[in-house]
Amino acid sequence: MFVERACPDDVEVLVVPAHRCGVVVPEPGEPEEIFVVVVEPPVPSDAAPVLETGVDLGMTPAYGGLAPIAQRTGRRVVIVDLPGTGHSQPSLDCPEVESLGDATASDDPARLTDAVAACRARLQREGVDVAGLIPARLGEALAAVMTALDEPRWVVMGHGTTAEAGRQLALTHPERVEALVVDSLVADPGIDLDPLVIAVSDLCRAEPGCRRRYGDPEQDWRRARRDLDRRPLSVDIPHGTVRIDGATLERGVRWLTGPVEGPAALPAFLEEAATRRPGPHLQLLAATLSVAPPLCVGYVPKCETDERLVIGATLSAQCPTAAQLPGWQGVCRAWGITTDQADPTHLTGVPVLALSGRLDPFAPPELIDSHLQRLAPDAHHVELAAGGHNVLGVECTRTVRNTWLAGDLDQPPSPEPCLQDPPTFD
Template sequence: MPRHRARAESRRMRASRFLRRAATLSALWLAGAAAAQDAAPTVCRVKGLKHEVLCGHVTRALDPAQPGGTTVTVHYVVVPAAARHKRADPIFFFAGGPGQSAIALAGSVLPLFQRLNNRRDLVFIDQRGTGRSAPLACDAEDELPLAQRFDAERGRQRLAACLASLRKLPHGDLRQYTTSIAMADADAVRAALGASQINLVGGSYGTRAALDYLRQFPSHVRRIVLDGVAPPDMVLPASMGQDVEAALARLFTDCEQEPSCQARHPRLRAHWQGLLSAAPRPASVVDPLDGRPATVRIDVDLLANAVRGPLYAPGLAAALPFAIDEAAAGRYAALVGLAGVLGGGPRTTRLFEGLHFSVVCAEDAPDAAAPPPSGLGAVYLRPYAALCRDWPRGSVPPTFRDLPTSQVPVLALSGTLDPVTPPRHGERVVKALGPRARHVVVPNAGHGVMAIGCTRELLYRFIDADDEAQALAVDAGCLAHLPRPPAFEPPRPGPSLAGAAR
């Protein structure tokens, strides 16, 4: 056997022995703990992760007020630290949505934490209602014809039917799927792992989860990273309209100030308003999934979601000027293709819609005394308002929306182009959390900053620093000059191409 292959095989064997030894030690520790009622984590394989990890679960009361009643099983995965002498404070990752499975995301998230994983365990919990933890899943729409996928009314009917089926499940009391209950589950995982303190990393809705964990269990927190801050009082559907409109206006302004974009799209803002005014109208397009021709009703709902999805990622938003101008000329293929961005991707990374609406209907219902939103805010609010009228709502603790002064370092990250959790939310949260919280605003970044450039090194230095002052003083200068991607223009045949073809 070649020497390099022998060394690699030796490393794999050592890693496997380490995992099994860790599982055995966990079993012995848990067996001696009077409060432990669940099996110890065991060696397992998880889709998306190359190596063996540890899988465990905690059994929790569906209704915390009835500990002797129906239970749910909350599953988690531990990616053990590589070092023999690891740190005692693991990193807990809270997924977004609400409604994403953290375990399903582990494979894509793990590279961001590889250096941290040298000395700290990484823990991914499927929040109750997602993944394998009492899942609240609705039927996917992938196999439906294009026109039905973009039919807003049909979508609301599908979710109403899903609600009826979810309520029949053994764990179908949808009032028991709030953020606060889920964070009590997360603390039960912490206790099962024997960690006195943990580091929290949350993305998007996961930042709300992390903030609520801090509110409930402040003594168990060591450091917090908030990527795309979603405060507990943001009233998601209504605020989303305001933030999407601001991001879209910024896109128009940036195009007007960039000579080549302005030259190609001189009436971009007017074309967008024209599309809204002309809706609804039919359009002949090609289904981007199967290439079949279809007739789609271009209404305000489709237009609102067509811009919202790509605005999350500036690289995709770069295609919006071309798509909007094409649609204004009666060619809707590019805009319809972009409209499917949010719903695309593997099934494992999509929202568990039952959990999504259980959280949003309980925690993001607008104040009845507040004026109704206008513009895109009204469009985004409409499906939530219709569905939440019948969706069972969990109770929210009186202090849920309070932001306590943090006694531990907090690093908040925001992108200036983010259409759903822009810097205005992070600024307010950091101010409330106090002097141990720091806000890093990344220019021309969209929704989610952790995967950009040097951010993973920033996270490593923040969490790994032994001294709190050093953690808050980490240098974020490497993120100060991120450019916006230039407006996308498809290649067009020219004389040289025509000559080459001959």
Template structure:
């Protein structure tokens, strides 16, 4: 998926953040040149030419305080380990010292969501969550991310996302503009010599294995969220040596993640939010039938979309904003508005006041161009998550999750509009058989989920935990995607786990309840 974490997401941002996803050929695919040959199935390759080169830390537009004391540099690795003698790429690395005067010997390495999210942008959330309190925190941008060489950003797609707020969510015009942006990005990356087939979870996992060796670290701990949980499981399966403990947050199980899968996760999270409202007397009294209310508003907006001039939340000129059924659902999946405000926002919408949703939609008009690696997103989504399913499979999954909703809403996977024609253009090899494999391990593991997660449904963690024989599972009530930064209790559990991997203290979860929902007067 997904930046889909606690900061929200644009319509075309990956879910896992997913932060989710063989491609269905489209007319665009016919003209697309083939990508480079696939990596041999299941063969991660040798570390060989990998090395760490110290260097200056990246300089984000908004300074990150933790980088002022960090040691940085690049990990140089083969772009494609199946091609000896091929070119190397550079991955940005930061080593953030522990706050403690007597830190533990085994650091924590972080695996970000996305795929494609800016890893360094997550550092303030990690530090605020205490990840470097007792241990060094190591952050590496996954291949193709911002600050890497090459960077698989697609400014063309970012600019489309800015335009998309003024178009119907699944409108033909939106599809045409997006596919042109994807085509232009692919053409540019290929002209630069990028081997799009090499940007996958197997190579990603091998990069982290090489990093541990290059830094001469005997053992370390792993923490990953959303797509980073998928990557952490892949890493544990292919490179278990040197891993002391693994914590995964907001689970995207590598054996289950497909495009149709997104619908079940979305429905589960929304269902849990509505059930939590029903369990609070004040919320139940004020909003007695939220499932019906949501269905009515999705149907109404899809039949009669609202076109508004809306000032984005951060100011600026008003922008044309279209709010239809698909946009409404995807704003909810992006946690805009926040779950505690969702019942109130739906009630206001039903009474003719769309302001909360319209403002959230208009916010997408302001894009940070070039920060998100859409190229990495597409390479992974199209090789690992899309194969084996079709657009009709996505529609069927949507109809199962929300019977009676318009097919025009259900035809697009949440937060991944037009992904099948995109994959037809991106044209990377099918790697589903390599990646859709469960991870079985006795390495101590912590599995953290939030009940309000509408991107990676909390119940999917059970299937992962069953294969991790030495695991502890924690489900945090009332928290959405990427649990740890949002929950002091989850932060405490994570710290306890790294201190005592086989016996973490999880007692704080027992008394947790979702916070009260926003109640607007009748």
């Protein structure tokens, strides 16, 4: 059942096209409410609407950034606050964890796991099933939205860690999914960063002036990690000092080359770290670390302090695949969700467009193809040479998506020359 409600301020300020808000109640009498924003295209259309699952689980959808999909595709767009996040209820907020701050959690892992366990215990007392918000179960919540809005066929679109929720929906309700678009699947949140740095170094060498301005990124990377492990760097910010060691530097690389600044910023960032001269990139990392909650910077693809991260939703999303990784083991045990070792079901029979960045710190090229073979072996895979994480923020990949949706979905999208453009280091 869909119940229309007044749009909250964060929607009204950001969403310009005609829109309305409401909640979906999956079952009569159920306490769960799934918040949605319905955005209309400039011209009414009978095309299948877009069900948009947001950018990374645990984050409130970027309503202002997602609303233009209606204009770009000519389709109605329904932006969903996945259960546990944003304006959906009940929330998986964990104030017990967020109050620690990143620095405390990094210095005292036991306090972090105790806080995670305390949050889980409180939510259980309130009747919230944290295991009910893993991606396999979120697919059914999306199906409830489709039913409540009474549209027979949909284009489902997901980004980062929310993409798996969309894939689960297509697995269980393929007859209702016209196409699935996934942007920047997270293949391994703990992948070795050396190949990424080497790839950026090769691109820097090929661009006149990059080595002259920033030196050799690969050498800077090895030098900075070694030096910062022996002698951490203290970075002064307006409200204090932040300590950067080798492990924090690695988290910083994932954070920076994700949606924050992108791979083109990496040579300058590593040059600052290797020379121990904090510039704008290290200053930004330090300022973010000073106010970010635990399990944010370098743990999830998108960590921006002006957007709330719901720690409980992040844990429910990440633990099925990350519970054995360093940094996740203790918190996932405390959250009560361990690694799912079962082989995933292949998605077939639904047209899939998978978009990725060649320089994504959470899904490198050597893994993304094999990952897709396990999840959606018939997917059309499009790679953006200069892309990091969340490549639909770039006009080139949006053009690929829009053209494909308007054409024959069984055929691969037309190659766009801009997909091969290298990053510009400036």
